[in-house]
Amino acid sequence: GESVGLHLPTLSVQEGDNSIINCAYSNSASDYFIWYKQESGKGPQFIIDIRSNMDKRQGQRVTVLLNKTVKHLSLQIAATQPGDSAVYFCAEKGNTGKLIFGQGTTLQVKP
Amino acid sequence: DTEVTQTPKHLVMGMTNKKSLKCEQHMGHRAMYWYKQKAKKPPELMFVYSYEKLSINESVPSRFSPECPNSSLLNLHLHALQPEDSALYLCASSRPVVGLKQFFGPGTRLTVL
Numbered sequence: 001g002e003s004v005g006l007h008l009p010t011l012s013v014q015e016g017d018n019s020i021i022n023c024a025y026s027n028s029a030s031d032y033f034i035w036y037k038q039e040s041g042k043g044p045q046f047i048i049d050i051r052s053n054m055d056k057r058q059g060q061r062v063t064v065l066l067n068k069t070v071k072h073l074s075l076q077i078a079a080t081q082p083g084d085s086a087v088y089f090c091a092e093k094g095n096t097g098k099l100i101f102g103q104g105t106t107l108q109v110k111p
Numbered sequence: 112d113t114e115v116t117q118t119p120k121h122l123v124m125g126m127t128n129k130k131s132l133k134c135e136q137h138m139g140h141r142a143m144y145w146y147k148q149k150a151k152k153p154p155e156l157m158f159v160y161s162y163e164k165l166s167i168n169e170s171v172p173s174r175f176s177p178e179c180p181n182s183s184l185l186n187l188h189l190h191a192l193q194p195e196d197s198a199l200y201l202c203a204s205s206r207p208v209v210g211l212k213q214f215f216g217p218g219t220r221l222t223v224l
Contacts, residue, residue: 032211043115043201043215044154089153098167099213101153 012108019077021105023090028071032093035064035075038104039086047075047088077107085109115216117202123222126192132219134185134202143185144213145177146201154201154215160185161207192223 031052036044146154159167176188203213
């Protein structure tokens with residue numbers, strides 16, 4: 001079956017450091033991936049997406065890396081700030097077109 | 112306008128009540144979604160509308176009834192809910208291709224007593 005998972009439920013980083021959040025997916029046929037940030041009491045907020053014909057995509061302070069060989073996705077956040085504290089979900093577009101979400105990683109930024 | 116709005120923000124209802132959740136977007140998106148999210152869990156898909164037609168129902172109990180009156184509005188009618196239905200209900204929308212870059216609303220926090 002299809003599943004998307006994250007390696008660590010919680011990641012704690014120092015303010016100013018870079019953060020790396022990891023995600024493993026199981027469906028090698030998936031062609032689209034997306035990262036969301038969800039702050040407490042809010043809906044998920046789109047961060048960045050990537051199609052399977054790319055290995056890397058950069059946004060403002062964020063980079064998504066896709067390794068199709070090992071079915072691994074990562075989100076890198078540069079110079080992590082307190083406002084980055086949230087739960088981060090990766091999601092994969094499955095065979096039926098639905099988004100399949102991972103379990104989420106809580107990012108805690110220490111001042 | 113790049114927002115998805117949802118009303119109400121909070122809702123408390125008894126098991127015999129009938130209530131409705133509302134969602135609106137003005138981005139011209141033709142796919143709209145309802146998700147249910149429990150605390151510390153990822154969103155779970157409930158329904159998908161594509162061009163105002165129900166295209167996916169994830170075997171949701173009939174006490175949840177979706178409705179898409181037009182391309183900008185999505186409703187979720189609730190009747191005879193159970194306490195375990197208490198959750199955050201999220202609406203999302205995307206361009207016609209189902210699954211790509213969904214924009215989420217802030218959600219309705221539902222409590223069933």
